[in-house]
Amino acid sequence: MTGVTKRFGPTIAVNDVSFEIWPGRVHALMGENGAGKSTLMKMLAGVHRPDAGQIAIAGRGVTFANPREALAAGVSTVFQELSLLPNLSIAENLFLGREPVGRMGIPDRTEMARRTTAVLAELGMDLDPNTLVANLSIADRQFVEIAHGIKADAQVLILDEPTAALNAADVQVLNSQIEKLRAAGKAIIYISHRMDEIFAICDDVTVMKDGNHVATQPLSELTPDSLIALMVGRELSDLFPDRAADVGPVRLSCKNLTLGSAATPLSFDLHAGEILGLAGLEGQGQSEIVRSLIGRHTPFGGEVAVGGQTLHLPISPERGVRFMQRLGVGFVPEDRKEEGLLLGASIAENIGIGLQAARPGFALLARVRDTAKRIMRDLDVKAQSPAMPVGALSGGNQQKVLLGRYLAADMDVLIIEEPTRGVDIGAKAEIYRLLRALAGQGKAILVLSRETVELIGLCDRLLIVHDRKLVSELAGRDATEHAILNAALTS
Amino acid sequence: MTQPTGTSRKTRAANRLFGRNSRQGNWWAALLIIVMTTILLIATTDDFATPRNASNLLAQAMPLIIVAIGQMIVIVLAGMDLSVGSVMSLTTAILALDGAPIVLIPLVFLAAAAIGLVNGIAIVRLNVHPIIATLSMQFIVLGIAQLLRPVAGGSVPDVVVNVVTGAFLGIPAPVFWAVAVVAIGWKIVHGSRFGLHLFAIGGGVASGQSDTAHNFGLKDRRNIVLAYILSALFAALAGFFIAGRIASGDPGVGSQFALDSITAVAIGGTQLSGGVGGLHGTILGAILMALLANGMNLANLSAFLQGAIKGVILLLVVALQSRKKMGL
Amino acid sequence: MGNLLRSMSRIPPAYFVFAALLATLWITKPQLMNMNVLGIFIRQVAPLGILVLGQMLVMRVRSIDLSGAGVLLLVNYLIASGLLRDVPLPLVLLLSLGIGCLVGLFNGYLVARRRVSAVIATLAVTVIITGFVQFLASGKPPGNMPDVMNDIYKMKWGPVPLPVVLWVALTGLMAVFLSRFVYGRFVMAVGENPTASHFSGVPVERTVLIAHVLAGFFAGVAAIVQSASVAVGSLRLGLEMPIDAVAATILGGVVFGRGDGGVWGPFFGVMCFAFLFVVMTSFGVPEPGKQITRGAIILLAAVFYGLSTRNS
Structure with a gap:
């Protein structure tokens, strides 16, 4: 070649x-x-x-x-x-x-x-x-x-x-x-x-x-x-903002989540104000863990405590997303085009759909135009107007609109798969700053990513997942690619 | 992704019960019902177990068996053909035209092939949903049939009648038809590379890997068009058989067959989502439908109520099949 | 040029067809171009227009409803047969609407919850209802419609026939409902992308279910108007109405999942049907020709959209 x-x-x-x-x-x-x-x-x-x-x-x-x-x-x-x-x-x-x-x-x-x-x-x-x-x-x-x-x-x-x-x-x-x-x-x-x-x-x-x-x-x-x-050995660039000084109370607690009949149960807590990352090699169960929390994966058992309620897993695949949104948990899926955005709909409609979904069907539409405009300004979405179809935007701007949906709905907990997939480097830095700012406001953020460098730079804490179990936990400031690969490969 | 290792024992048992992990689907349920119905009919009626009724039954079942085989070919591909009934009507209308049999008979099959070709091209080239393409074709073809023969009447060539109702060596013609149709159907569905590729293409669609068959180098588009042509040809053959039985043309004769054939295919264990099914299941399904009609006739059930009951059966069968996709 | 073509392809074909039909009629039969005659033509398609409101809704959530034929037949029979002779008429009409909603609920359950193919489910429902009604009637046509219904049907509001007023009013209500209420946004989202809608928190199953209930309701209304338009009940109502509804909806720029034509696109799709059959009759096209046209309209409109979605 x-x-x-x-x-x-x-x-x-x-x-x-x-x-x-x-x-x-x-x-x-x-x-x-x-x-x-x-x-x-x-x-x-x-x-x-x-x-x-x-x-x-x-x-x-x-x-x-x-x-x-x-x-x-x-x-x-x-x-x-x-x-x-x-x-x-x-x-x-x-x-x-x-x-x-x-x-x-x-x-x-x-x-x-x-x-x-x-x-x-x-x-x-x-x-x-x-x-x-x-x-x-x-x-x-x-x-x-x-x-x-x-x-x-x-x-x-x-x-x-x-x-x-x-x-x-x-x-x-x-x-x-x-x-x-x-x-x-x-x-x-x-x-x-x-x-x-x-x-x-x-x-x-x-x-x-x-x-x-x-x-x-x-x-x-x-x-x-x-x-x-x-x-490894890539430079950690100045893409990443500073980490959190301290974290708040537990916002989401996952106990004894069991992914397979023979899998070891795993537990973790997610605190207000922190960004927690699921690291490890691709396809080791990270995505199953987060999708179990919204009912899109059916684990064998476990429970999750969030928003003052304790739920037994698995939860309904049909109603899980809605239920979690009501408890203040927003799930940002990885596949922006297939699972995330309504590509033919406008920016305002995409940002607003989460807010509308929280209302009964026979209610008047919530007014979202101003919210959408505010979010577009805050996130610096580059588009002529909120009425533009999302499909016409660049990857980075699409990702911002997708995140904006959950900002508009004011979620306490954000679960984000691949926050910067298919996004150029400038938009990446903006998204990192945004996530850190959200954590600073007391939101709890759980991130999974294929890019280990991203997780190291962004997260306060890293859970290393291998073969559908948690094999190690590292503090973000101590973590290196070497340490993560080592933990995963030698587990 | 399905993980057989991760599925519970209950799901696996359910899978087996509904024939989900077998490529033939659950055909033995149809067989079981046939056996039970036969026993019931023999026990409760005097007329059922007569040679005359048996031969009658075969002749009654034959058109549905033929058209259901064609229907199955497209359903295995995760498609559907709603135009088969109209093709049958058109066939009887053409056969009842004034003309030499030597012209009319080839014309019937040419017309059917053309209809199947249009269906197939609309689906693979023009990106139209199979149900919409064949639904609109149902009306177009029905219109043509009505133009040729506005009301039932006319007469079909003697040769058509003889081939269908005659006897050879003392054996009634429908028996030969049954043997021939089953042989042709088996050759296409289970005895050819084309048949195997049908299952491959349909299985890819059903499991959400529609590119896989293409990546294996299969000519998926050409096979799909060919399948719709075959479906129309089988419908024409069924129409030919009916034309021989009624000896005239009738634009209304096929109206029930689109849904009846889908019911027969589905009841024989073929999954409407594609990739799973078999010839024997389809034939059993068609026989079961004919048997039920026969039984209901012997029980003097109103023809109208029979129609409603067939609808209920169709709903039950399709509601029991699981599907991931919502909508059409 | 490409942009022009693209924006042309977003305009529902119904508007062009409607203009062409009107022009044809103007040139060939100028004597028909007066308020009274046109009003009668349009009045004839009012039941279809009301049925289309439901069809449009289910097609926008990627489903379809062919059970309107069954509802029409059942309501027609209930009113004409005298089976409910002793029940006051308003109650009978209310019952008709209830039947429509129930059939819709059943369809919705099958399509949204059981994931049954919508064409098969709703066709089977029609087959069942048709068989059942014909069994009740023993195949004989039922009796007369109550005169009062026909009288109301013939009333006018100014120059406009009352059924047309009802149709336009319902269409207007629907337009407001879909553009101003949360449910309308759900419909848009589900049509656009059911998976993404699910992840946004839209109740996908419920949206499809309600669409079917509403479609059943509109089928009930259409059935009442249709019953009022005839003096004698009939058992010969076929699949034509729901199929025409599908054709008018596609012609109006609404096709599985895409609602480009809004509510008024299908409205003009129905208007096309009002004049299409008049024009065809005036050209001496026989009944089967209409059958062919029906199919051809659906096929051509579906090809039109099939090609435009493939290219984008």
């Missing part, structure tokens, strides 16, 4: 990255959340197209319109997220689009089953190839995904966090499989957050940070510590 760049709107996800991978070697790709690893791999796999730069395989430049073309060129990918169809069997998923046909064009199910059994057996698995994927456990699904990648008989195999759902024994099976593929002369790209695995099976490592290429080195030259040092 040479000089590969990918932009999403104003944000540059991958900036001018070049590196080479070799047959017969396992190449680790490392970096913090949002470093651009996944985007880079999606370009290699044909999901995204690079805006600039070149991908060459065995010296020949290639462009992929879709994953199928990448596969045909010998690049096979096992992604983290679901790419199997739940209503098809393992065999059907493995052969979808290239089913062997027998007499009269009838798909040859015996042949598919036979070959599937063989591929699964190579991975040491003994599953009925006719089982529907919907009926598999998460770990088995992951193995089927891997089998899918291996079966393609590709020259380049990308494994994106293949072990996230696997236990130690399964990881062993996978590792021996990777050894075999390496011996067969395949080039393998391996993304993982587990240090021990990286050092056990990889030959080289490429480290990325903020979309940029940091280093490509043989792993023999590195220690776990020096590798973490390569991944």
Whole structure:
């Protein structure tokens, strides 16, 4: 890959990255959340197209319109997220689009089953190839995904966090499989957050940070510590305002929240005047924790005390958001376009909808124009008028409007997923100052973010989440990226 | 994301009961009701267990079986075809025109293919919701049928009547029809790559990963258009069968079939949200509907009340199927 | 140029169609262009116009209601059959409105709570009611409508027929309700994006449920006006009315989730229907031609919006 760049709107996800991978070697790709690893791999796999730069395989430049073309060129990918169809069997998923046909064009199910059994057996698995994927456990699904990648008989195999759902024994099976593929002369790209695995099976490592290429080195030259040092070490800029001097009483208390049948219960308190962050590697349960509080995730149990009431979890998915808003808890969802804003509606309507929602349906509309104007002024939303549709604003201004909705409704507790996702650097600083000012007014703020630096700079306290439990707590002023990664990775 | 490991035993039991984790859906409930109804009818009426009634029953069930197979093809894709009834009416109207059978019969299927093509293009190219596209097509096609034949009447070519009501080697024609239709249906739905891809595309829509099938390199748009063409062709075949039975053209003959076919498909365990279903369930569903109609006739129930009861059955079946999306 | 096209595509097609129809009528049948004749044409579509108020509401929250046919038939039968001969007329009318609301509540429960496909649910409700009413009537047409209803129907307020006054008044009320009350804002939000509405604290299910109840209520009102317009009850009321209501609503710029046309867009959509069938009759188009037009209007208007949403 040479000089590969990918932009999403104003944000540059991958900036001018070049590196080479070799047959017969396992190449680790490392970096913090949002470093651009996944985007880079999606370009290699044909999901995204690079805006600039070149991908060459065995010296020949290639462009992929879709994953199928990448596969045909010998690049096979096992992604983290679901790419199997739940209503098809393992065999059907493995052969979808290239089913062997027998007499009269009838798909040859015996042949598919036979070959599937063989591929699964190579991975040491003994599953009925006719089982529907919907009926598999998460770990088995992951193995089927891997089998899918291996079966393609590709020259380049990308494994994106293949072990996230696997236990130690399964990881062993996978590792021996990777050894075999390496011996067969395949080039393998391996993304993982587990240090021990990286050092056990990889030959080289490429480290990325903020979309940029940091280093490509043989792993023999590195220690776990020096590798973490390569991944972190960003300057804490003056984006961040000062921290709170002292905090007030408990505003929201979460007790014995249990995310899975076998998960360890977790408890935490959120105080007035503080910003509390949920840190850790991506997808370790942070989002499930906050969504459990508003009924959008169904935990196994637990209770939450807020606004003078104690609620037993899980709470109703249908009424949870409204109920929590009545208790003064505002939830700002991560996905601004799908879950947050009404893109076709005006700024004033978007800011006001929270206020209106608190009123009965057959009441007159609350007058929100002045409130909206005030909030637009306070948050410095750059728009001609409150009547402009939100969809026409930039990401930063959209995010401010979304936050403005909860300011207008005067919530005591704010739960914010990804406060600055897809927002440019100037707006980020403004949003940090705003959140700090809100905390200063006595509001309690719970934040989760993929950007560890953001959490360190912004939060008073950090809870490190790993594998759906709280593994550590750090004070914001003492926290470093190194310490957080260390806490998460060595838990 | 669904996590089988995280689901409680109760949900899993419920899943199994409603056939949620099987690709065929819950077809055995239909079978169970058929068996029970048959026993009940044999026990309570004298006329049911006669060869004449059995042959009658098959002939009565045949149009619904045919049209339900077509309906199932689009429902598995997470679509729906409300225009099938009008296509049936149009078919009888065309067959009752003055003309040589050699012209009329191909014309019927050409017209149906064209209607399916328009439906499919409106849906995949022009971004119209399947229900709206086929609902409007229902009226357009019905209008054309009424233009050709304002009221029931005329006569269809003898060959059509003979093919439907005759007998060969002493075996009534509907038996051959049943064998042929089941064979064709099986070939399309379960015996071809196209059929498997239908399930893949519909399953992607139902589980909120509508890009997945496309990423596997399936020609999703072409398959969807083809499915609507097939649905219309099956409807035309059903119309052909009815035309043979009534030996005339009737623009009102198909009016019940859009909803009846959806009921039959749904009662056979096919999920209206897509990706789950099967041919045997659909056939069982259609037979069940015919059996109920037969039973209600034998019990001398008013035809009007029968219509209402069919509506109640449809509501019950669709209300029991779970769906995430709200609205259309 | 692109901007002009885009803003053109936000104007409901109903206005253009209405202007074109009026012009056609003016040129081909100038003798019809007087207050009395036009009033009668418009009076004919008053029940449709009232039905459209409900249809528009449910379509704005991404649902649809085809049960109006059932409500119409049931109310028509109740008033004409003499089944409630001994009950005072106002009470019968009140009962009719209640029936409408109940049917709407049932639809709303199925669509919002049980997540049943709205087309299937409301079609099935129509099938059930139709079968039931025909069973009660044994397929024979019911008796006469009370004369007093027809007399009221024929009254005028100045030059304007009373049913038209009712229609315009209800439309005006609806416009105020949707633009000045919280519920109207909920409707806008749910249509725009149900998920985002949920996260904003909008009661999504309740909004859809109430939309269906209101649609049922308007179906009840439309049924009363329709019953008043005929001398004799009928069992031959088909799906045409609710389908025309869908067509008029789409023509008026309101389509699943998008309310660009407001309340008056669909109003003019109905006005189009007032003149469409007159123009078609004057050109000698037979009844099936109207059937085709019905379908074609829905399809073309849906294509119009399908393409404009795909491009944005």
